[in-house]
Amino acid sequence: MQKVFKALYISQEGGDFKKEIKELNTADLPGNDVLIKVSYSSLNYKDALSASGNKGVTRKFPHVPGIDAAGIVVKSNTSDFQEGDSVLVTGFDLGMNTWGGFGQYISVPAPWVVALPEGLSLKESMSFGTAGLTAGLSVEKIIGAGITQDLGAVIVSGATGGVGSMATAIMSKLGFEVVAISGKSEDDFLTSTLGAKQILNRNEFIEKYNNKPLSSSDFSAGIDNVGGPTLSGILKSVKQYGMVTCCGNVSSAELNTTIFPFILRGITLTGIDSAQAPIALRKKVWQSLASEWKPLHLNEMIREIGLEELPEKLDALLHGKAKGRYVLKHN
CATH class of the missing domain: 3.40.50.720 (NAD(P)-binding Rossmann-like Domain)
Structure with missing residues (x-):
């Protein structure tokens, strides 16, 4: 069943790039293995570059940035993941040329997906993010x-x-x-x-x-x-x-x-290249982050924002004015 969802949509008009919150449809997403309803994403410098039209990060527009996403599987074509699984995705091509976590749904290949480790909430996973x-x-x-x-x-x-x-x-x-x-x-x-x-x-x-x-x-x-x-x-x-x-x-x-x-x-x-890190290494590090490596004040290190605040915060990141981490919560 197709679903309408909101996303930060970056479009190109001549040499200018426009940011807007727009309603899209899951039919607009690529037909990959796993469809995920995104609960949280996070903001990274690479996202700010993509949202500003940097062709070294994102080649084709219109585009939905967001190199991080955590949420719930709603459809899977592989036995590795089932409907209702809590998962996270970081790196690979997500948010670069594959529409990313600044939308409420993503569709990605199964090898990009990591099961949410025990001891880590969806929000905490995006407090870490890439x-x-x-x-x-x-x-x-x-x-x-x-x-x-x-x-x-x-x-x-x-x-x-x-x-x-x-x-x-x-x-x-x-x-x-x-x-x-x-x-x-x-x-x-x-x-x-x-x-x-x-x-x-x-x-x-x-x-x-x-x-x-x-x-x-x-x-x-x-x-x-x-x-x-x-x-x-x-x-x-x-x-x-x-x-x-x-x-x-x-x-x-x-x-x-x-x-x-x-x-x-x-x-x-x-x-250190986290975007293409092997899946086995990712799982090992995520397990450590969920347990003995988890900072004592993780929640104090982040600020939770909504979709409407994204353009402003991405500009702050781009110009070196951000402090700590911004976590995007999708409604």
Whole structure:
């Protein structure tokens, strides 16, 4: 049975892109394996790019963004999922060129779908969303490298952003001392809510740690979400056999460094791609997020919004004015 639903609809008129809340029909969706009624989605920088008409993210318009979605299966052509199952979808092509979670229904291939882990509500799963999964993949890499709490502090850049705030909260929950790099003065949010032990101003961090081929080795590991000179400074400040993960380029996609951190300290730089992460790894990380990694103040890290607020919040994300996570609740 076809259903009418509301969505944030992005259309192109010449060189301009228009955002509007529009009624669509499930018949407009692709004929994939699983039809899901979306309860919650979340806002990400990639969504803001898509909604602004960035052709590097979304090639064809009109389009419904939203790279994250959590909800209830209403129709399934596979035995892997049954009607009534609670599920979540993040990444792959959702919200890029496949209509996404900013609509009340999505239709996706079965391999994109993850059963909601026990211990996690639909809202909590979208409080994490792609940002939480990306942060979780970084944490998984660092722990897998044998880096433990007694080896010293972990440095996290972009700490008030989606991935950075999640990484800070998860590492703090696990007992790591977290030093947060931020260009914003959000002391209470970073310390009381996320659990950071120290805050470094971004420009001061770059001046201190990125002005020599190697700087003092003050951190056991780093989680970088911004790229550019901040990432370069983190590489130069990590201890012997430390690890640095990187997943973002809001500062710059360029990396100017030397080989000294790698050949004199033996550090590892590893990239994080949550969009195409293997399903087995996704399930493992989601299970950890649902249990021992779940931040103590997860609900305080997000702000719930409705569909009508989306355009304004997406603009805030695009211009670096967002703090923490926005979770979209569909009525």
